[in-house]
Amino acid sequence: MSSELSILALYGLVVIIVVLLNILTAMSQVGLMTLGGARDDMPPLTGAAGRVERALANSVVAMALFAPAILILSAKDAFTGGTLFAAQIFLIARIVFVPIYAFAIPVPFLRTTVWLAGFFATAYLYLQAL
Numbered sequence: 823m824s825s826e827l828s829i830l831a832l833y834g835l836v837v838i839i840v841v842l843l844n845i846l847t848a849m850s851q852v853g854l855m856t857l858g859g860a861r862d863d864m865p866p867l868t869g870a871a872g873r874v875e876r877a878l879a880n881s882v883v884a885m886a887l888f889a890p891a892i893l894i895l896s897a898k899d900a901f902t903g904g905t906l907f908a909a910q911i912f913l914i915a916r917i918v919f920v921p922i923y924a925f926a927i928p929v930p931f932l933r934t935t936v937w938l939a940g941f942f943a944t945a946y947l948y949l950q951a952l
């Protein structure tokens with residue numbers, strides 16, 4: 823298995839961790855009974871729980887963009903040193919993004935800069951897949 827596919831698998835594990843973090847932070851805010859129900863009457867999550875919920879949604883979108891690029895490159899047998907570097911940048915950016923967002927790290931434009939690094943790495947992968 824290529825390193826890029828391994829990075830995709832590692833990012834899947836990162837998303838699983840964010841799902842668990844989302845459940846734990848939501849449970850502390852609304853309780854297990856609310857989370858175990860249909861959630862029709864669940865109040866909006868606020869504070870850290872709300873930020874983790876949004877970080878999870880952002881992480882799922884990032885996965886939806888990253889995974890096809892890696893799979894296309896794999897199908898075309900088109901991995902290069904550049905695609906490996908882009909995949910590594912993506913993974914590091916996404917790992918760093920979640921705590922910056924979840925804990926509201928107060929450094930101006932840090933979250934946006936980290937997000938952009940992952941986004942541009944993904945765009946590069948698609949360009950290489952053409």
